[in-house]
Amino acid sequence: MQDQDWLADRFEANRAHLRAVAYRMLGSIPEADDAVQEAWIRLQRSDVDGVANLTGWLTTVVGRVCLDMLRSRTSRREEQVPDPVVVADEGADPEQEAVLADSVGLALLVVLDTLPPAERVAFVLHDTFGLPFGEIAEITGRSPAAARQLASRARRRIQGSEPDAPASARLARQRQVAEAFLAATRGGDLAGLIAVLDPDVVLTSDGAAVPAGGARTVRGAQAVARGARASAMRSRYGRIALVNGAPGLVMAPGGRLVVALAFTFAEDRIIGIDVIADPERLAGLDLAVLG
Numbered sequence: 119m120q121d122q123d124w125l126a127d128r129f130e131a132n133r134a135h136l137r138a139v140a141y142r143m144l145g146s147i148p149e150a151d152d153a154v155q156e157a158w159i160r161l162q163r164s165d166v167d168g169v170a171n172l173t174g175w176l177t178t179v180v181g182r183v184c185l186d187m188l189r190s191r192t193s194r195r196e197e198q199v200p201d202p203v204v205v206a207d208e209g210a211d212p213e214q215e216a217v218l219a220d221s222v223g224l225a226l227l228v229v230l231d232t233l234p235p236a237e238r239v240a241f242v243l244h245d246t247f248g249l250p251f252g253e254i255a256e257i258t259g260r261s262p263a264a265a266r267q268l269a270s271r272a273r274r275r276i277q278g279s280e281p282d283a284p285a286s287a288r289l290a291r292q293r294q295v296a297e298a299f300l301a302a303t304r305g306g307d308l309a310g311l312i313a314v315l316d317p318d319v320v321l322t323s324d325g326a327a328v329p330a331g332g333a334r335t336v337r338g339a340q341a342v343a344r345g346a347r348a349s350a351m352r353s354r355y356g357r358i359a360l361v362n363g364a365p366g367l368v369m370a371p372g373g374r375l376v377v378a379l380a381f382t383f384a385e386d387r388i389i390g391i392d393v394i395a396d397p398e399r400l401a402g403l404d405l406a407v408l409g
Contacts, residue, residue, distance in 0.1 A: 241272035
């Protein structure tokens with residue numbers, strides 16, 4: 119058996135990768151952390167002396183754990199709302215940013231949540247992380263050919279739900295809208311704000327983002343624009359980041375993240391804004407500013 123300190127070091131070196139795998143399959147940060155913790159428990163109980171690729175072994179274990187969790191969720195008929203997460207890669211070129219946005223975006227997670235558990239696991243492990251179908255077959259209890267069919271069916275469903283525009287072009291347009299929103303907010307430009315907001319835009323804030331007694335939900339372009347204009351002073355700290363897989367804003371005066379705005383886009387306008395200020399939610403975000 120391997121030394122426990124050696125195992126712990128190797129596991130920690132793989133933790134970020136395993137958490138990413140679990141999050142893409144589960145769409146929930148707490149559940150992803152639970153899956154990673156279960157993988158650590160199983161690693162401690164296993165003899166991995168003969169394992170040449172420990173990362174692959176751990177990925178397979180996390181896949182099995184996530185499949186069990188998805189099946190349990192389905193049997194309880196639970197609806198899982200994907201957790202917000204800021205994901206970005208500072209210095210990446212637009213194509214790389216688009217791939218990242220598509221792989222972990224909130225919209226994709228919502229689509230993935232409509233897939234049967236085995237299809238979701240097969241698609242994520244193969245298309246996102248390149249796991250061979252032979253290993254996916256062991257996780258799903260199917261043959262390699264059947265595992266390939268699972269991923270193929272999931273891919274067709276996802277592609278059928280995606281807009282026709284290439285991801286890179288879509289990301290570039292959305293980033294322009296986010297930049298226009300930030301510029302209009304900083305300038306107190308009410309007309310500029312309304313121009314980038316859908317008439318039926320809905321802004322929701324968590325409890326930490328609004329004063330006691332304040333409205334946590336604001337509807338309509340006029341009302342949202344007025345609220346954004348009122349925050350012109352605070353917006354000078356705003357920076358563009360990929361939030362929930364789409365361009366949004368973060369505010370970090372003095373380098374301390376205090377607010378994140380996740381945008382939902384429709385027809386090159388912002389149709390939804392999720393304002394995140396709760397310290398516990400912010401602490402779970404991975405962040406790299408884009409601009």
